[in-house]
Amino acid sequence: xxxxxxxxxxxxxxxxxxxxxxxxxxxxxxxxxxxxxxxxxxxxxxxxxxxxxxxxxxxxxxxxxxxxxxxxxxxxxxxxxxxxxxxxxxxxxxxxxxxxxxxxxxxxxxxxxxxxxxxxxxxxxxxxxxxxxxxxxxxxxxxxxxxxxxxxxxxxxxxxxxxxxxxxxxxxxxxxxxxxxxxxxxxxxxxxxxxxxxxxxxxxxxxxxxxxxxxxxxxxxxxxxxxxxxxxxxxxxxxxxxxxxxxxxxxxxxxxxxxxxxxxxxxxxxxxxxxxxxxxxxxxxxxxxxxxxxxxxxxxxxxxxxxxxxxxxxxxxxxxxxxxxxxxxxxxxxxxxxxxxxxxxxxxxxxxxxxxxxxxxxxxxxxxxxxxxxxxxxxxxxxxxxxxxxxxxxxxxxxxxxxxxxxxxxxxxxxxxxxxxxxxxxxxxxxxxxxxxxxxxxxxxxxxxxxxxxxxxxxxxxxxxxxxxxxxxxxxxxxxxxxxxxxxxxxxxxxxxxxxxxxxxxxxxxxxxxxxxxxxxxx
Amino acid sequence: xxxxxxxxxxxxxxxxxxxxxxxxxxxxxxxxxxxxxxxxxxxxxxxxxxxxxxxxxxxxxxxxxxxxxxxxxxxxxxxxxxxxxxxxxxxxxxxxxxxxxxxxxxxxxxxxxxxxxxxxxxxxxxxxxxxxxxxxxxxxxxxxxxxxxxxxxxxxxxxxxxxxxxxxxxxxxxxxxxxxxx
Numbered sequence: 001x002x003x004x005x006x007x008x009x010x011x012x013x014x015x016x017x018x019x020x021x022x023x024x025x026x027x028x029x030x031x032x033x034x035x036x037x038x039x040x041x042x043x044x045x046x047x048x049x050x051x052x053x054x055x056x057x058x059x060x061x062x063x064x065x066x067x068x069x070x071x072x073x074x075x076x077x078x079x080x081x082x083x084x085x086x087x088x089x090x091x092x093x094x095x096x097x098x099x100x101x102x103x104x105x106x107x108x109x110x111x112x113x114x115x116x117x118x119x120x121x122x123x124x125x126x127x128x129x130x131x132x133x134x135x136x137x138x139x140x141x142x143x144x145x146x147x148x149x150x151x152x153x154x155x156x157x158x159x160x161x162x163x164x165x166x167x168x169x170x171x172x173x174x175x176x177x178x179x180x181x182x183x184x185x186x187x188x189x190x191x192x193x194x195x196x197x198x199x200x201x202x203x204x205x206x207x208x209x210x211x212x213x214x215x216x217x218x219x220x221x222x223x224x225x226x227x228x229x230x231x232x233x234x235x236x237x238x239x240x241x242x243x244x245x246x247x248x249x250x251x252x253x254x255x256x257x258x259x260x261x262x263x264x265x266x267x268x269x270x271x272x273x274x275x276x277x278x279x280x281x282x283x284x285x286x287x288x289x290x291x292x293x294x295x296x297x298x299x300x301x302x303x304x305x306x307x308x309x310x311x312x313x314x315x316x317x318x319x320x321x322x323x324x325x326x327x328x329x330x331x332x333x334x335x336x337x338x339x340x341x342x343x344x345x346x347x348x349x350x351x352x353x354x355x356x357x358x359x360x361x362x363x364x365x366x367x368x369x370x371x372x373x374x375x376x377x378x379x380x381x382x383x384x385x386x387x388x389x390x391x392x393x394x395x396x397x398x399x400x401x402x403x404x405x406x407x408x409x410x411x412x413x414x415x416x417x418x419x420x421x422x423x424x425x426x427x428x429x430x431x432x433x434x435x436x437x438x439x440x441x442x443x444x445x446x447x448x449x450x451x452x453x454x455x456x457x458x459x460x461x462x463x464x465x466x467x468x469x470x471x472x473x474x475x476x477x478x479x480x481x482x483x484x485x486x487x488x489x490x491x492x493x494x495x496x497x498x499x500x501x502x503x504x505x506x507x508x509x510x511x512x513x514x515x516x517x518x519x520x521x522x523x
Numbered sequence: 524x525x526x527x528x529x530x531x532x533x534x535x536x537x538x539x540x541x542x543x544x545x546x547x548x549x550x551x552x553x554x555x556x557x558x559x560x561x562x563x564x565x566x567x568x569x570x571x572x573x574x575x576x577x578x579x580x581x582x583x584x585x586x587x588x589x590x591x592x593x594x595x596x597x598x599x600x601x602x603x604x605x606x607x608x609x610x611x612x613x614x615x616x617x618x619x620x621x622x623x624x625x626x627x628x629x630x631x632x633x634x635x636x637x638x639x640x641x642x643x644x645x646x647x648x649x650x651x652x653x654x655x656x657x658x659x660x661x662x663x664x665x666x667x668x669x670x671x672x673x674x675x676x677x678x679x680x681x682x683x684x685x686x687x688x689x690x691x692x693x694x695x696x697x698x699x700x701x702x703x704x705x
Contacts, residue, residue, distance in 0.1 A: 052687035055674050158694075159524075159702040166705040195693030205689040315704050316526050320684065322699035354684040358673035366588045366656075366665055367649060374673075375591065378527065378683025440705055 003224045005037050010261035012037050013514065014248055015268060016234045016277070019092020020503040021487035022268030023212025026228070027220030028511035034518065036226050037260060038217075039250055041233035041269070042088035045095075047214060050203030054355045057202040061095055063088040067272065068400055071416040073303075074449045078363035083414035084303075085452040086270055090230050091213025093270065093454070094500065096201045098325035099181040099209050100348060101146040102497035103137050106130040107335055108343075108388065111493045114335060115342040120419055121390035122300055126492040127464040127473040136505035144182040144210040144504065145189055154178045155185045155194060158322030160349045163313070163381040167436030168329050179328040179348070182210035182500075191215065196322035198351070232258075235407055236281040237265055237290055237483070245290075245483045251407055264514060264523055268486040268507075271301065271456035275397045275489060276412040278460070278470075291460075291477035296469050298398055300391035300461055301414065302494040303453035305343075305422045307385045308350060309433030310361065311442035312376035319351040319381050332432060333387075333496045341424040344496045345387025347433060352382070360451055373446065381437060385429040386455070388496045390419040397459050455499050460489040474513045475506060482523050486510055524701040527683040529593070548645040550583045550596050559600065566597040568604045572611035576640070577624045581606060581664065583640045584627075587648050588665050589672055593681045602671030603664070623660025630654055 005012050015026040018040040026038040045061060062085065069076035069083045076083075087093045107114045109126040117123070141149040148154050155178045157165065168176035183200075184193045194208040207214055220226035231253035238259075239245045247261035267274045275298035279289040289297050326349045333344040352360060354377055362370060395417060399410035418426075434445040463469025466478035475490045477483040486507055488499050495502070517523040553560040554575050559582070560567040570578045585599040610617035624639075630651050631639040642648050655661050672678065679686050688694055 052689050055670060156700060158699045162700065162702050162705050194695075195689075196695040196699040197689045197693035199687075199689070206693070316524060316683070317702060318524070318526075318683070318698065321688075321694035321697070353686070354679055354682050355670070355674040358669050364665075368590055371589050371591050374589075374682065375593070 003035070003227050005035060005227050007258060007260050009035070010247065011035060011263050012261075013264045013266065014039060014260055014262035015266045015486065016248065017092060017268035017270065017487060018090050018212060018217065018228060019087070019268065019270065019487070020094050020212065020500045021507045022266065023091060023094065023216050024504050024507040025266055025268065025486045025511055026226055027212070027216040028508055029514065030220035030223045030226035032511065032515045033223070033225060034515060036220070038226065038228045039232040039234055039248065039260070040090050040228060040230050041273075042090065042230065044090040044228075044230040045203070047203065047205060047207055050205055052197070052199040052202060052205070054202060054353050061087045061089045061203070066403060066405060066411045068403060068411065068413045069415070070413060071395070073416040073418055075452055076416070078449070079452050082452045084270070084272055084456050085454050086456065090217065090228060091211045094211040095203050095213055097500055098200050098350075098498070099183045099323070100325050100328065100498040101141065101144060101180050101182045101501040102346070104130060104133070104495040104497055104502055105334070108493065108495040118342060118390060118421060120392060121421070122393045123391065124461070124463060124468055124492050127462055133502070133505050133509065136509045137501065139508055140501055140504040144215070144501070145184055145191070146180050146182050146501070147178070147185050148180045152188065153185050155181055155183060155323060155326070158196060158326045159317050160319035160322070160351055160381050161327035163317055163440055164327055164329065164347075164349050164383060164436060167439045170439035171436055173329050173331040175330040177328065178326060181323070181325070183323060184208040189215070194323060198320050198322060198324060199353070200324035233407075234269070234277060235409060237267075237277065238281075239283065239285065239290070239480070243285055243480060245480055264482045264484065264518075266484040266486045267460075270487055271459045271489040272397050272412050272414060274485060274487055275459040276399065279399050280409050286479070291470055291479045291483055293479050294467050294469060296461060298459050299393045299396045300458040301395040301397055301416060301456070302389050302391055302458040302491070303416060304455040304457070304494055305345060305385070305387040305389045305425045305429070306450040307426050307430060308382060308448035309385065309430060309437065309445060310380050310382040310448055311434070311437030311445040312373065313379045313381065313441055314443055316378050317381050318378055320353055324351055325349060325384070329436075332429070339428055341421045341428065343388030343421070343425065345385055345425055345429050346496055347429070347436070348384050348386060350382050350384035361446060361448055363449070373444070376444070383433055385426065385433060386496065386498065387425050387429065388494050389422045391458055391461070391493060392417065392419055455488070455494070457488045457491040457494045457499060460485045462490045462492045475510045484510060484514070524703050525698040527680055527685060529681055529683060548586060548590055548592070549643060550579070550586055550599070550640070552579055552582065552596065554579050561596055561600070566600065568600055570607050572617060573607050573620060577621055578603070578607060580624045580627070580638070580640045581620070583648070584652065584664055585668055585672070587645060587652060589668055590645065591681070594678060598672060598675060598678055601675065602668055605671070619659050619663070623655070623658060626658070627651060627655055627660070
């Protein structure tokens with residue numbers, strides 16, 4: 001079934017990464033009849049390898065390769081070598097994502113025009129509008145089985161959601177529901193309905209949650225046009241004298257270096273590895289890194305304004321039962337500068353098991369203040385706050401000056417300082433989150449600091465003009481016609497919404513473009 | 524709504540037999556050369572590479588860092604017992620632990636004329652820990668406890684947490700939405 005392509009076959013499209021961007025793009029290209037090789041740095045762990053074990057799965061699928069951090073964000077203090085909580089495995093972070101599938105709002109493609117200049121922020125309008133993405137959003141929602149679209153009913157609300165909903169009603173919020181989730185509320189596309197297992201972050205045991213691992217890639221492989229090579233970590237992208245990319249060099253499972261030739265290369269390694277790969281691919285022709293004439297590769301790193309509010313009640317909640325992200329309040333997601341910040345945020349229920357709660361409730365805390373909170377675990381409700389953060393040029397993924405990985409390549413350093421707008425938004429969100437729980441009788445609330453980043457965005461951003469960004473409206477490098485960026489690093493700005501649906505929509509749109517360009521002989 | 528039974532299952536090893544409650548969170552252990560035994564004899568760990576008194580201090584520190592009156596000493600002992608093996612394979616770890624405990628005992632002697640594990644009040648011990656919380660021993664112990672204590676499935680029922688659910692069909696028919704007070 002799975003087509004084995006020759007290393008010297010220079011007619012293939014090589015896709016680096018198999019998550020929301022790469023896994024979707026690779027599958028879609030194969031479905032169009034295009035010979036595609038997906039190179040995935042991590043291993044292939046199928047559903048039967050998943051377990052309801054937070055630390056066990058963390059060790060099995062997380063990207064734990066050496067990374068460093070700097071800047072004033074609290075993650076640098078709490079998790080200095082874990083800036084991001086993402087997956088190194090076939091399926092990428094669609095293995096552990098929660099499933100929230102929200103479209104960007106129209107104005108979020110036009111931040112600079114709508115918000116105006118924000119001091120210290122490197123704002124830019126996207127070169128595309130919501131209308132460009134709408135047909136692809138629709139296609140993505142159908143493909144992923146997003147609830148509350150395509151006549152798919154919403155999921156039932158669990159205990160954690162019911163607490164949030166009661167508080168939202170008391171505060172007068174109108175847009176609180178179990179949301180749009182890429183989790184089957186009934187059997188669909190050969191996948192089962194949600195069993196309310198919990199452990200969405202540890203890999204879905206029922207396959208109700210969409211992941212490229214089992215919902216996309218096998219369909220691509222069945223065409224005979226897709227080969228997925230696991231444990232193949234790309235080290236650099238190579239080019240010829242004219243500046244066209246010719247292939248990639250990767251380390252295979254045994255650590256041996258292999259060279260896969262390519263007609264087109266698409267980079268989808270998430271927003272830390274993708275710019276790192278371009279920077280590590282510097283050459284005499286591209287001395288500052290591949291496709292980096294703008295100097296924007298690695299810059300404008302965004303991670304979403306995040307934080308959590310957990311609350312303890314005098315009666316049981318048992319929030320861990322059922323889907324991890326079981327509901328959402330969207331009332332604060334719009335643009336309303338009277339709140340003291342631009343952009344908006346979503347409030348989404350979240351629960352952690354006891355082991356992760358101990359690690360993330362208040363990292364570094366100890367003593368009875370902490371343990372008394374832990375003893376309220378079964379009486380806790382919780383929500384995650386996720387909003388648009390400001391792109392800043394100084395927030396950047398850069399090559400570490402001295403630290404090297406197992407292949408002798410510089411490891412990435414992730415620098416992040418919170419922008420005053422991010423802080424104002426987080427403070428507002430903490431207040432509103434606590435108020436929601438106070439309204440239903442919370443006896444204690446916790447403004448929990450950000451976890452390591454799950455939404456990594458912006459480090460190869462899309463721009464109309466080549467001097468402002470790395471890729472054009474198709475995710476195609478301004479500097480190199482047969483090089484594409486296919487993950488969240490192409491986001492010009494982050495929006496308030498969980499990014500996966502937009503990454504998938506962009507990948508489907510890019511697949512159409514690549515196929516058309518190949519067919520017309522341009523690429 | 525369905526709630527989790529937090530009671531300790533006492534069938535094995537006569538766990539509660541003859542036990543007398545320790546006061547003020549002070550861990551009452553029987554310490555002999557190479558062996559630490561729980562107050563009722565229900566559990567024991569052997570200590571080969573560290574001083575036995577050092578392991579006793581680690582157990583006390585573990586309880587003082589994450590004090591849960593619902594958790595018996597054996598959970599804290601289990602969470603730190605591995606340091607003895609690490610000390611055997613890595614001299615740097617052994618030195619870090621032994622010197623860290625000696626420093627802590629030095630502070631306790633100066634303040635209370637007794638070693639840390641014999642200081643009677645938790646608040647007094649915590650005040651001593653505050654003085655060393657930036658040091659290697661405390662930092663190692665605390666971060667290790669986050670996993671060593673809270674990732675032990677035996678403690679989960681004490682917090683009302685049920686752990687893995689897929690094997691039981693999830694919570695669809697087991698109370699995912701059974702809250703009855705909102």
